[in-house]
Amino acid sequence: MTPPPFLRPLAHAVFRLPLYGLTLKANPPEALALGPADPWPGDGERAQRLLSGDEALSNPHDFNELSDIRAQGDPLANAWARQRLRAWLDSQRRWSEDAWAPETIGIRLANWLKHAPWLLDESQPGLSFDLKSAASIQAKHLARTISWAPGGRPRLAAAKGLMLWALAEGNDVLLEQAARILAEEVKTQIHPDGGHVSRSPALHLQVLKDLIDLKIWLNALNRELFDGLQSAMDRMGPMVRFFRMGNGTLAHFNDTGEIPAAQVSLALALAGARGKAMASAPHSGFERLSAGRALVLMDTGRPALDGHAHAGTLSFEMTVGRQRIVGNMGAAPLQHPAWRQALKHTAAHSTVTVGNTDSAPLSVEVERQEDQGAVWVNASHDGYQASHGLLHKRRLHLDAQGTMLRGEDSLEGKEGIEVALRFHLDPTVQAALSGDAQAVLLKLGDGAGWRFRAKGVAIELEGSVFKSGDDPPKRSQQIVLKGATGQGGALVKWAFDSLGKR
Structure with missing residues (x-):
């Protein structure tokens, strides 16, 4: 249940109480059941800028930079990531509004789990234990507050993180909750023509990547796909082709910058998208004019x-x-x-x-x-x-x-x-x-x-x-x-x- 806005300050005050933290305590799992390695390549050059201090983290709480650090492939970069994780775990033990927002927890849990094979070095068992303890606590809070996440991709990202943690922990109760929310979100967020409700090609691609991650993990751990997952992917893949321009990148509508063509191609390959691009996307509100070598998107x-x-x-x-x-x-x-x-x-x-x-x-x-x-x-x-x-x-x-x-x-x-x-x-x-x-x-x-x-x-x-x-x-x-x-x-x-x- 989502509380009305005027009650949020009261809820936040409760979350700050030491007593609320006690309600989240749980024994962390001894081992995690992990899916395959993260399939999305990062940006090694960005990792170098982060390490040199030439670029700051856009959000210090979501750990989106882990794919870039992995792409760097350098022991020093890996050590930097572990030191940052250690510092974050030490400083974020109690609830705070920015770090514990539902969508932020969901993205963070997904990033931790997808990169756990290289992030959690066997030589640092304390780091592994503390991450599992923190993740278990945050997942419990996320399960209580997931409906607070804003609609659209933030709520889907929150549910994705909850599902990945449920799979890793082997928690069927959380898995059922996440599956129910995700089934509802793909139903409401993905139009019949395959477009995302945001009308943003970039966000459309990101949501498709979220669904690909979920399918990969569910298949790897021999779990059933939640309702609507495959159908949504089957519709979203051709819509990526709809948005893809002649240079392989996506059209620059509604918060879409330059997305590498290789990233677009990889998403289409992993989605197994076979459908061709439509000429018209009436539900999403776009038209595609194509003739000879020319392509126009309106x-x-x-x-x-x-x-x-x-x-x-x-x-x-x-x-x-x-x-x-x-x-x-x-x-x-x-x-x-x-x-x-x-x-x-x-x-x-x-x-x-x-x-x-x-x-x-x-x-x-x-x-x-x-x-x-x-x-x-x-x-x-x-x-x-x-x-x-x-x-x-x-x-x-x-x-x-x-x-x-x-x-x-x-x-x-x-x-x-x-x-x-x-x-x-x-x-x-x-x-x-x-x-x-x-x-x-x-x-x-x-x-x-x-x-x-x-x-x-x-x-x-x-x-x-x-x-x-x-x-x-x-x-x-x-x-x-x-x-x-x-x-x-x-x-x-x-x-x-x-x-x-x-």
């Missing part, structure tokens, strides 16, 4: 009501082969709040901005047509209706050869409203404005040439950036069309067309 849904949502309705990303041409500006982690907020704005997306405000649609309408290999998508949203009295409509057409993307953006409603249409170019794209300001010549990273044109409006080139994770922002450019609505609104026609190799 956001045609309402923003989710969570911290991952960006104001990017009707924005799109485009790749040709492995070259990204147009997209959004990326994402930033929680420890960079200024960047994180800036990248959520509509202006950070390849779409229309009205009056330098963010769109907030209540309704999005979509229509799709295909004919002999060509694809049309007509979409509209009312995200500026309340603020400016305008309806935004966007029409995209990709020809059958994948050599031309044509678009129309219209605004219907009040006149005299300033608007801007933006196309954020990939950092690898070189752009030059034509002398009459009616076209932009684009040179892609592979040497291919493309051209952007627009009718009836001057074209400007402005600076832009692409941001991903803790990496410094990469400089890029954006094509900007500015103007104001006239009587009845405004209409802009534009196109990207291939000029071939140079």
Whole structure:
């Protein structure tokens, strides 16, 4: 049962009492039944930055860095991880709000267990005993408070950690509780088209990885899969293919930065996903236009009501082969709040901005047509209706050869409203404005040439950036069309067309 918010301070006061700690005491298991080694490769370079002090931990309580330390493969790095674990266990014996949040406990337990084979050195039996004691206590508290975890991936992560501990400890009561919660979460979080409710490709991939971990452990320890696990994975795998662009990474919508293509491929392989990418994901709110070597992904849904949502309705990303041409500006982690907020704005997306405000649609309408290999998508949203009295409509057409993307953006409603249409170019794209300001010549990273044109409006080139994770922002450019609505609104026609190799 989840207590109402006004009772949380009282519950927290109880958790801080020494008497509450006594209710969590239990004899730790003598041995742990562990699943296979963690299948997800870490970042050895990040581990080196952590060891040298050039990078700080984003969350000192979740131990997400263990995969990076393992990737470093260095005895000194392993020793650093054990020393950090020892210090954490000594300093976090009693409840605290940050360290003992349900989702944090779940992620921490999963990380400890998946890395236990190398983390718990036989030469340090005291460390092994103390970790098992702490994990047993935290799992008991997690079982009591798991419903307090926020909805979405945090609650699923909390239940995942509880299930892995139940499997390791051989606790059937906790296992049944975790299985029941996980079955309900995959039912509510995964749409019929396979998309995650967050509408975030990055979070979608993370949840799929969570489910893969659970299946691997359940199979290895000869336990039955919980209800809905396999069905959810069968739907989520093709949706990863839906989000995967020509360069192998995921489209940059809703808190998604640059995800290594190898990580995407590994998740698909471990999920055993055989289904092809759909053309349309109506429940998740995205459309996929594909022809020749060109691929366009368009956001045609309402923003989710969570911290991952960006104001990017009707924005799109485009790749040709492995070259990204147009997209959004990326994402930033929680420890960079200024960047994180800036990248959520509509202006950070390849779409229309009205009056330098963010769109907030209540309704999005979509229509799709295909004919002999060509694809049309007509979409509209009312995200500026309340603020400016305008309806935004966007029409995209990709020809059958994948050599031309044509678009129309219209605004219907009040006149005299300033608007801007933006196309954020990939950092690898070189752009030059034509002398009459009616076209932009684009040179892609592979040497291919493309051209952007627009009718009836001057074209400007402005600076832009692409941001991903803790990496410094990469400089890029954006094509900007500015103007104001006239009587009845405004209409802009534009196109990207291939000029071939140079």
